[in-house]
Amino acid sequence: MPVAIIIAPDTVPAILEEADDAALFAAVIRLAVVPQEAKASREALQTWLAGLPRPSGWFANVEAAQRALGPRGRA
Numbered sequence: 001m002p003v004a005i006i007i008a009p010d011t012v013p014a015i016l017e018e019a020d021d022a023a024l025f026a027a028v029i030r031l032a033v034v035p036q037e038a039k040a041s042r043e044a045l046q047t048w049l050a051g052l053p054r055p056s057g058w059f060a061n062v063e064a065a066q067r068a069l070g071p072r073g074r075a
Helices: 021-029 042-050 062-069
Strands: 003-006 014-017 057-059
Touching (some): 003 062, 014 021, 021 042, 057 062
């Protein structure tokens, strides 16, 4: 299940997980912090996420997201 981590300026961080890429895309674009141009496609959204502070991003699964967080990201 894919995961999105969003660490955007002046907003509360978000971690979302959904059953598939389409569901994650739909969930993330509902967030007010996501700019209109990032809502155009999954690729546009992933590009926007890549420009945010680390560890923001789109990850294939929880394990990949945990790797992005580093050792402190593991329970």
